[in-house]
Amino acid sequence: MKQDIQFVRRDELKTKPDPNSLGFGKYYSDYMFSMDYNVENGWHDPKIVPYEPFMMEPAAMVFHYGQAIFEGLKAYKTGDGTIQLFRPEKNMKRLNDSCDRLCIPQIDEGFLLEAIKQLVIVEKDWIPQGEGTSLYIRPFIFSTEPYLGVRPSHQYKLLVILSPSGAYYGDQLSPVKIYVEEQYVRAVLGGVGHVKTAGNYAASMKAQEIAEENGYAQILWLDAKENKYVEEVGSMNIFFKINGELVTPQLNGSILPGVTRDSVIQLLQYWNVPVRETRVSIEEIFAAHERGELEEVFGAGTAAVISPVGELTWNGHSIVINDKQIGEVSQRLYDAITGIQLGSLEDPFGWTLKIDGVKAK
Numbered sequence: 001m002k003q004d005i006q007f008v009r010r011d012e013l014k015t016k017p018d019p020n021s022l023g024f025g026k027y028y029s030d031y032m033f034s035m036d037y038n039v040e041n042g043w044h045d046p047k048i049v050p051y052e053p054f055m056m057e058p059a060a061m062v063f064h065y066g067q068a069i070f071e072g073l074k075a076y077k078t079g080d081g082t083i084q085l086f087r088p089e090k091n092m093k094r095l096n097d098s099c100d101r102l103c104i105p106q107i108d109e110g111f112l113l114e115a116i117k118q119l120v121i122v123e124k125d126w127i128p129q130g131e132g133t134s135l136y137i138r139p140f141i142f143s144t145e146p147y148l149g150v151r152p153s154h155q156y157k158l159l160v161i162l163s164p165s166g167a168y169y170g171d172q173l174s175p176v177k178i179y180v181e182e183q184y185v186r187a188v189l190g191g192v193g194h195v196k197t198a199g200n201y202a203a204s205m206k207a208q209e210i211a212e213e214n215g216y217a218q219i220l221w222l223d224a225k226e227n228k229y230v231e232e233v234g235s236m237n238i239f240f241k242i243n244g245e246l247v248t249p250q251l252n253g254s255i256l257p258g259v260t261r262d263s264v265i266q267l268l269q270y271w272n273v274p275v276r277e278t279r280v281s282i283e284e285i286f287a288a289h290e291r292g293e294l295e296e297v298f299g300a301g302t303a304a305v306i307s308p309v310g311e312l313t314w315n316g317h318s319i320v321i322n323d324k325q326i327g328e329v330s331q332r333l334y335d336a337i338t339g340i341q342l343g344s345l346e347d348p349f350g351w352t353l354k355i356d357g358v359k360a361k
């Protein structure tokens with residue numbers, strides 16, 4: 001490791017929240033990781049410091065031109081108290097892909113992962129233990145230079161904050177109602193839809209808000225050009241089970257390449273369940289339903305893991321999927337992924353990274 005990580009202790013630790021009412025993203029641990037970038041020193045001053053507000057210039061470029069990217073992964077505490085991360089090197093790689101697209105200087109992936117491990121070890125008592133719970137890890141980078149000209153910033157800050165989380169949706173595997181959006185789009189080819197940048201989420205909120213007002217949990221996005229091909233749902237990738245085969249939109253440059261999506265595909269292949277990445281139109285999905293062949297629909301993402309879809313509305317038509325029950329494959333995938341993450345199932349893929357030699361209380 002080329003730089004030492006400084007540790008700045010806080011005077012008093014916070015009171016930990018009730019593990020039964022964590023929700024998602026509501027509580028933050030005692031410490032965060034911080035690192036700065038400028039042209040003279042590159043990425044420098046790595047430190048673990050108290051989680052607390054900090055000062056910024058009103059002219060900081062992120063407020064005006066939105067160079068802001070993030071990642072999301074989780075730390076788990078297994079039955080015997082071992083702490084593990086799930087495929088974190090994929091998040092480090094994707095962070096750099098996001099940096100590249102937003103003209104943010106690359107980070108040293110190995111060093112950041114090491115810093116995250118150290119932070120999680122410091123905060124091990126914040127990792128909840130129990131069904132559906134984890135410590136959500138949110139690394140993010142934003143531009144800090146005070147300047148109003150439009151060009152990439154010369155200064156950035158990287159922070160990693162931690163949030164103990166329960167199940168993403170209150171009732172984890174209860175199938176949700178989804179609205180297929182035809183008026184608004186999330187991302188265009190050649191744009192930034194394939195990376196985790198803040199603007200994608202800002203752009204999605206109007207449609208999401210309208211959908212919620214109408215009783216839907218999430219939006220299913222279609223391609224921006226033809227308004228025809230399925231892209232993804234909320235902040236999850238989407239899968240359809242049609243006549244025994246799993247189908248998911250192929251990565252086309254406007255879809256976010258999810259770690260959970262990749263894990264689902266690998267698990268299905270391992271189980272010899274047919275799975276295909278392809279361009280799939282919403283019309284085909286509704287036609288499959290018409291033929292009685294649409295067996296399951298589910299979203300896949302770090303926060304919710306697997307989120308079954310019980311109802312889809314498109315162009316004024318609503319269809320009910322699998323009687324609004326959790327599908328067999330959805331349940332099997334959820335059990336397998338969470339089992340590997342929590343260490344209760346064997347990990348044949350080498351996906352979990354144990355944080356060495358540390359046993360939590």
Ligand SMILES: *Cc1c(COP(=O)(O)O)cnc(C)c1O
Nearest residue numbers: 235236237256258259260301302
């Ligand atoms: C993060 C995200 C996903 C899921 O990615 P995971 O790595 O599985 O968490 C899917 N779509 C969007 C838009 C996302 O932001």
